[in-house]
Amino acid sequence: MNLSSRDLRAFLALVEERNFTRAAARCHLSQSAFSTLIRSIERDLGARLFDRTTRTVETTPEGRLFEASARRALAQFDALVEDFRGYATRARGRVAVAALPSLAAGWLPGVMTAFRAAHPGIDLELFDVLSDQCLALVRAGRADIAVAAAAPQEPDLQVEALCADRFHLVCPRDHPLAAQESVRLKDLTGYPFVHLARTSSVRQHLEAAAHPGPMRPVFEVEQLPTVRALLEAGFGISVVPALTLFHFRSPRLVVRPLRAPGITRRIFLVRLRGRSLSIAAQGLYDLMRARKPATGAAAR
Amino acid sequence: MNLSSRDLRAFLALVEERNFTRAAARCHLSQSAFSTLIRSIERDLGARLFDRTTRTVETTPEGRLFEASARRALAQFDALVEDFRGYATRARGRVAVAALPSLAAGWLPGVMTAFRAAHPGIDLELFDVLSDQCLALVRAGRADIAVAAAAPQEPDLQVEALCADRFHLVCPRDHPLAAQESVRLKDLTGYPFVHLARTSSVRQHLEAAAHPGPMRPVFEVEQLPTVRALLEAGFGISVVPALTLFHFRSPRLVVRPLRAPGITRRIFLVRLRGRSLSIAAQGLYDLMRARKPATGAAAR
DNA sequence: CACACTTACGATATTCGTAAGGATT
DNA sequence: AATCCTTACGAATATCGTAAGTGTG
Numbered sequence: 001m002n003l004s005s006r007d008l009r010a011f012l013a014l015v016e017e018r019n020f021t022r023a024a025a026r027c028h029l030s031q032s033a034f035s036t037l038i039r040s041i042e043r044d045l046g047a048r049l050f051d052r053t054t055r056t057v058e059t060t061p062e063g064r065l066f067e068a069s070a071r072r073a074l075a076q077f078d079a080l081v082e083d084f085r086g087y088a089t090r091a092r093g094r095v096a097v098a099a100l101p102s103l104a105a106g107w108l109p110g111v112m113t114a115f116r117a118a119h120p121g122i123d124l125e126l127f128d129v130l131s132d133q134c135l136a137l138v139r140a141g142r143a144d145i146a147v148a149a150a151a152p153q154e155p156d157l158q159v160e161a162l163c164a165d166r167f168h169l170v171c172p173r174d175h176p177l178a179a180q181e182s183v184r185l186k187d188l189t190g191y192p193f194v195h196l197a198r199t200s201s202v203r204q205h206l207e208a209a210a211h212p213g214p215m216r217p218v219f220e221v222e223q224l225p226t227v228r229a230l231l232e233a234g235f236g237i238s239v240v241p242a243l244t245l246f247h248f249r250s251p252r253l254v255v256r257p258l259r260a261p262g263i264t265r266r267i268f269l270v271r272l273r274g275r276s277l278s279i280a281a282q283g284l285y286d287l288m289r290a291r292k293p294a295t296g297a298a299a300r
Numbered sequence: 301m302n303l304s305s306r307d308l309r310a311f312l313a314l315v316e317e318r319n320f321t322r323a324a325a326r327c328h329l330s331q332s333a334f335s336t337l338i339r340s341i342e343r344d345l346g347a348r349l350f351d352r353t354t355r356t357v358e359t360t361p362e363g364r365l366f367e368a369s370a371r372r373a374l375a376q377f378d379a380l381v382e383d384f385r386g387y388a389t390r391a392r393g394r395v396a397v398a399a400l401p402s403l404a405a406g407w408l409p410g411v412m413t414a415f416r417a418a419h420p421g422i423d424l425e426l427f428d429v430l431s432d433q434c435l436a437l438v439r440a441g442r443a444d445i446a447v448a449a450a451a452p453q454e455p456d457l458q459v460e461a462l463c464a465d466r467f468h469l470v471c472p473r474d475h476p477l478a479a480q481e482s483v484r485l486k487d488l489t490g491y492p493f494v495h496l497a498r499t500s501s502v503r504q505h506l507e508a509a510a511h512p513g514p515m516r517p518v519f520e521v522e523q524l525p526t527v528r529a530l531l532e533a534g535f536g537i538s539v540v541p542a543l544t545l546f547h548f549r550s551p552r553l554v555v556r557p558l559r560a561p562g563i564t565r566r567i568f569l570v571r572l573r574g575r576s577l578s579i580a581a582q583g584l585y586d587l588m589r590a591r592k593p594a595t596g597a598a599a600r
Numbered sequence: 601c602a603c604a605c606t607t608a609c610g611a612t613a614t615t616c617g618t619a620a621g622g623a624t625t
Numbered sequence: 626a627a628t629c630c631t632t633a634c635g636a637a638t639a640t641c642g643t644a645a646g647t648g649t650g
Binding site: 329330331332333336337353354355356 | 640641642643644647648649650
């Protein structure tokens with residue numbers, strides 16, 4: 001038993017037209033093919049649906065019975081296809097992204113704005129959490145895509161480099177280091193240093209590159225705006241990646257690139273391995289790649 | 301866009317099996333044909349539904365989305381077909397019959413009992429009304445079949461003779477006419493006569509055959525049981541068709557055939573012309589023809 | 601190298617349209 | 626005579642299965 005939406009459409013066309021020739025035209029079929037089609041439907045269903053004389057076409061009682069059900073079934077069918085097409089054409093959908101707070105505040109909003117402009121029907125969800133949580137969200141299926149720094153070689157995740165985020169010194173305008181065009185890691189030695197919490201990716205990169213490190217910690221805080229406030233108040237200096245520099249645009253502070261090739265924070269796009277992204281998510285993924293974060297001097 | 305129930309079944313088979321070979325077997329297809337089928341579904345829908353490596357088959361996010369809808373649609377599809385098949389195979393249905401009271405009380409119950417035994421799922425409806433109302437019910441679509449006496453040549457009705465109902469004299473056992481094996485119309489002259497109401501088909505036939513008639517009316521009543529009671533009480537004689545004789549089985553009464561070839565009440569099966577009966581109704585119609593009322597001497 | 605999906609390709613079936621046939625108004 | 630559905634039949638198309646190809650574990 002195989003009944004198609006086309007069969008239902010043909011049946012309903014004939015119910016409405018009560019005329020094979022016109023109904024056939026509506027179905028883009030020759031009258032002869034249409035006649036055969038109706039006959040095959042009747043054969044499949046095991047009952048005549050139409051009484052036909054050469055002059056009139058009438059539905060049988062069974063035809064009238066079938067009509068109501070056929071309409072319902074076809075309507076659901078069409079709704080199903082249309083709904084699905086909505087997702088397939090990115091007219092509808094949902095994408096959840098987990099991103100580092102720095103990216104969630106700096107780079108991502110622009111990307112998401114562009115995406116929303118192109119696909120206003122797609123719901124966007126954003127988690128601004130640290131790298132480990134980003135990955136956990138992807139693993140749990142709560143996020144389609146993670147934009148994270150830590151990218152271990154895990155077998156269940158597919159990782160793609162997005163950009164390399166270079167570090168910069170931030171210090172008060174009147175600080176001795178502000179006189180240099182750029183600074184080296186060892187130049188920082190001895191200056192009071194404002195650290196981020198150990199859980200942040202920035203801190204982890206710094207410690208990995210400069211252990212035990214030349215920094216002389218005076219504060220250890222969680223949020224970058226706090227760092228900025230402390231620097232503006234003259235409590236010391238700090239080092240942050242380029243993608244967070246937007247926090248430090250201030251007349252009282254200056255930014256200097258850190259000449260330390262080994263210390264770059266690599267940012268990755270992460271997704272589940274072996275499972276394709278939803279069409280909506282793939283669209284955002286592609287857009288992220290096309291609009292990679294601007295890092296380095298240009299972002300100063 | 302043409303999606304068939306077979307397509308949905310194939311899709312769901314693959315969702316459940318996550319293996320082309322097994323899913324193909326479930327659909328009675330070669331693995332190759334099945335692969336092509338899935339691909340054509342994906343093409344029609346405009347999105348991939350499965351991620352396939354050579355070793356694993358997984359649904360895409362869109363595939364999972366489609367699954368729920370596909371199950372619903374297929375369930376409705378199957379219900380539609382199964383429901384319809386119920387009607388087509390006479391497992392379900394409804395038939396309404398309008399019949400003359402005499403037939404509704406005498407002959408029809410046996411026919412309907414046989415029909416119900418064969419098709420217990422079909423609802424039966426019976427109107428026991430006079431001929432004109434029988435025809436009106438058929439015209440109004442409230443009855444599928446009428447079993448009536450009056451059968452004018454009307455263009456909207458299709459009429460088929462069912463039987464010829466011959467008339468019989470009924471009189472008290474000790475009545476002079478009881479001595480005869482059979483009687484002629486003119487034999488009735490002068491005897492007190494119990495009539496049925498003018499609206500009954502019996503009366504109309506009698507008047508047409510014997511106007512102004514040899515009868516000497518003493519009563520004009522509506523119901524045959526009343527006639528019987530009057531005859532048993534000795535108020536006169538009457539003439540009724542064979543199919544009503546079951547009302548007159550009484551030790552005080554006798555029945556004698558009326559030798560009057562012109563006077564027979566013809567009983568007809570009536571239905572709308574040009575519209576086929578429902579399958580259920582056609583079944584009852586055929587059974588009625590196969591079990592025509594027994595008339596004449598045999599029914600005495 | 602064994603398994604599993606895809607691709608190639610010839611065979612088979614189905615479906616299609618033109619044209620002729622038959623019935624009704 | 627005109628209209629409308631069915632049937633006939635050759636052609637185009639689709640579908641199927643066998644078998645070879647390809648990638649993965």
